Amino acid sequence: MPEKIKITINDKDYEVRANQTIMQAADSVGFKIPRLCYHPKLSIEGACRVCIVEVEGMRNFVASCAYPIYDGMKIRTNTDELRRARRDIVELILDNHPLDCHTCERDGNCELQRLAYAMGIKTRHFEGEKKHYDIDVSSTSVVRNPNKCILCGRCVRICSEVQAVHNLGFSHRGFKTVVMPAYNEAFSDTVCSTCGQCINVCPTAAFVEKNYTQDVFEALSRNDVIKIAQVAPSVRAAIGEDFGLPAGRNMEKETAAALRKLGFDYVFDTQFSADLTIVEEANELLYRIKTGGKLPMITSCSAAWMKYMEQFFPDLIDNISTCKSPMSMMGAMIKTYFAEKIKADPKNIVSVAVMCCTAKKYEAARPELMVNGMRGVDHMITTREAAWMIKSAGIDLVNIKGEEFDEPLGMSSGAGAIFGATGGVMEAAIRTAYEILTGKEMPDLDVKAVRGLKGIKEGAVMMGDKEIRVAVAHGLGNAAELLQEVRKNPDKYHFIEVMGCPGGCVGGGGQPYVGLNCIPLDEGLLKKRAEALYNLDKNKKYRKSHENPDIKKIYKEFLGEPLGKKSHELLHTHYKQHFPQGIIPGGGKC
Amino acid sequence: MSKDNTPKIKELKEFISSVKKKEYGDSYLIAVLHKAQDLFGYVSREVMDEISLAMNIPTAHIWGVATFYHYFSLSPKGKHSVSVCMGTACYVKGADKVLQAIKDHLKIEVGQTTKDGLFTLQEARCLGACGLAPVVMIDDKIYGNVTEKNAVSILKEHIQPL
Numbered sequence: 001m002p003e004k005i006k007i008t009i010n011d012k013d014y015e016v017r018a019n020q021t022i023m024q025a026a027d028s029v030g031f032k033i034p035r036l037c038y039h040p041k042l043s044i045e046g047a048c049r050v051c052i053v054e055v056e057g058m059r060n061f062v063a064s065c066a067y068p069i070y071d072g073m074k075i076r077t078n079t080d081e082l083r084r085a086r087r088d089i090v091e092l093i094l095d096n097h098p099l100d101c102h103t104c105e106r107d108g109n110c111e112l113q114r115l116a117y118a119m120g121i122k123t124r125h126f127e128g129e130k131k132h133y134d135i136d137v138s139s140t141s142v143v144r145n146p147n148k149c150i151l152c153g154r155c156v157r158i159c160s161e162v163q164a165v166h167n168l169g170f171s172h173r174g175f176k177t178v179v180m181p182a183y184n185e186a187f188s189d190t191v192c193s194t195c196g197q198c199i200n201v202c203p204t205a206a207f208v209e210k211n212y213t214q215d216v217f218e219a220l221s222r223n224d225v226i227k228i229a230q231v232a233p234s235v236r237a238a239i240g241e242d243f244g245l246p247a248g249r250n251m252e253k254e255t256a257a258a259l260r261k262l263g264f265d266y267v268f269d270t271q272f273s274a275d276l277t278i279v280e281e282a283n284e285l286l287y288r289i290k291t292g293g294k295l296p297m298i299t300s301c302s303a304a305w306m307k308y309m310e311q312f313f314p315d316l317i318d319n320i321s322t323c324k325s326p327m328s329m330m331g332a333m334i335k336t337y338f339a340e341k342i343k344a345d346p347k348n349i350v351s352v353a354v355m356c357c358t359a360k361k362y363e364a365a366r367p368e369l370m371v372n373g374m375r376g377v378d379h380m381i382t383t384r385e386a387a388w389m390i391k392s393a394g395i396d397l398v399n400i401k402g403e404e405f406d407e408p409l410g411m412s413s414g415a416g417a418i419f420g421a422t423g424g425v426m427e428a429a430i431r432t433a434y435e436i437l438t439g440k441e442m443p444d445l446d447v448k449a450v451r452g453l454k455g456i457k458e459g460a461v462m463m464g465d466k467e468i469r470v471a472v473a474h475g476l477g478n479a480a481e482l483l484q485e486v487r488k489n490p491d492k493y494h495f496i497e498v499m500g501c502p503g504g505c506v507g508g509g510g511q512p513y514v515g516l517n518c519i520p521l522d523e524g525l526l527k528k529r530a531e532a533l534y535n536l537d538k539n540k541k542y543r544k545s546h547e548n549p550d551i552k553k554i555y556k557e558f559l560g561e562p563l564g565k566k567s568h569e570l571l572h573t574h575y576k577q578h579f580p581q582g583i584i585p586g587g588g589k590c
Numbered sequence: 591m592s593k594d595n596t597p598k599i600k601e602l603k604e605f606i607s608s609v610k611k612k613e614y615g616d617s618y619l620i621a622v623l624h625k626a627q628d629l630f631g632y633v634s635r636e637v638m639d640e641i642s643l644a645m646n647i648p649t650a651h652i653w654g655v656a657t658f659y660h661y662f663s664l665s666p667k668g669k670h671s672v673s674v675c676m677g678t679a680c681y682v683k684g685a686d687k688v689l690q691a692i693k694d695h696l697k698i699e700v701g702q703t704t705k706d707g708l709f710t711l712q713e714a715r716c717l718g719a720c721g722l723a724p725v726v727m728i729d730d731k732i733y734g735n736v737t738e739k740n741a742v743s744i745l746k747e748h749i750q751p752l
Binding site: 160166167168169170171172173180181182183 | 635638648649650651652653654657658
């Protein structure tokens, strides 16, 4: 039994667990003290002072996020004086913040806006100097706008503590403090993995994704091109949240219908190309095992992870699967296989990917992923951008009549669906590798060891008489930890899955901003989104990628065989070391 | 970084390995930056990269510390440092006009260095010589009762004939 102590909050007595902060204790008994810089998954900053409370016997208000409770502590969370002080604090933050809510990206989703409302700020009492900095739009994925920054430091903490990228820090001091990369380097030249988690945790719009919706609208208005969309697994598991639906609702059919209403001629499913990825990747794994190739093989689907690896773990490049990601495989198939099928010049195809990700914007622009001199994916928009386009075009996603994806790149197995959750790629690959290696049906298709939100998961699967040892990491910090282990102990695993974002793609940097009473990275939310995908898997006719009839067809009609010549040309790639500035502890030169 | 710096870099690295062994080695970052500034006269980006590698501290963090403290100079300093006191006493006695005169003469802003590399201009907060206000300090020498007119001639004292 954990030790219990007695405290008083707002004149009521409570018995709570010892060894926690005032804020945690208050949360546990139903007082949600207003807060801003605090995030339960990150270290305590105590920067914003919004969460101040009164403690009997203390001369000053204390920051409840950072102050531990003690037996007999008497706390007040909502006195007149506190309310005034909190209101002043938030007003002072607002004072150095642009007053452009109605044109701001985060309007309606901004924590500062909500807080200002909750504090009852009706008039402004302070008028002072405002900061003016250039907006950094150099990155393909992330836009940094210091003018909207309130210096809560969540981005700095997530970038170092969770993602282990260490790209951001506070520079200068006092009024001139700015969150920036080292040397105020343009974002495009930094170690930024483009994962977009800074966007997810930012309470305002100091970080937002690079918006490509206008490019897509322009493409959609053209009659001389064929407009094709593909939708990532995790998009369907989260897009409903942007329309007020509870988390975890599968909006697959609605999304397909809405994209067609937006003007796309064909809507394909990235889950199809996830199946394709698995067939290639499972074969690649078995080929490496058979021929004594480089092991452990590490997955390459996550775009943020690929950029991170090139910078911080270039010594493991030969371990990385040469398979392109499902998005890029789909892009390649659209511009070759499908173009041939509909007898279209691939130059007249505009291929748009709707992804839960910001890093895929970077991936889409990678020169090494070009297909016959063209980009496989011309534009990539996030779940948020897609939701905005749907709303902006006046399409009612919630009540729309659902439609199926288009053939021949729309049918998927359950293995393709679970790609969006951490462990999903591994599970999907195991299902296929097992059958190829043993020639037998896998007794239980659910690989429970690799499911769930534990940072690093390990497991072993017996395939006939061969034991395949696997590991899964999600979030780049966990990935770094796992790969340090691989450096030390290269024979420990055969196969490793890495996803750059906490929770996998369902927690991607392009997913809807969380609603009221929820926090970014919330495990409950990530679980619900993942559940939508596991339910999809459970109810699919085919649950193994290689059984997907359209996958069989594409090999028969076009690709030949897995790892064959055509596959190699269109579905595989190679990565190379990159040298931007920045150091990761233990990582070496980058 | 020019090749002449190799011995200095070596000295800096030796200093880093000596402090790294100590408990809380990372906390010696400020001391290391001091050492770097002593050696090179300023903390360059290249030096911060070297420190990052040797100490295993992300550059974003080093950049944060180096920009936080005014003591650290991020660009090369001139041969002479000119500090104009902008403390209260000096200010009311016309330090702003003195500063303007110096800026006009040297054609630089505060924090910058003249093209010929002779002077770096700085503002100072009270040098503790309020009785002499307004005060200008050049290197470690204090000049009192400076006016717009004599400020320029004081500067000229430091220009040695070639």
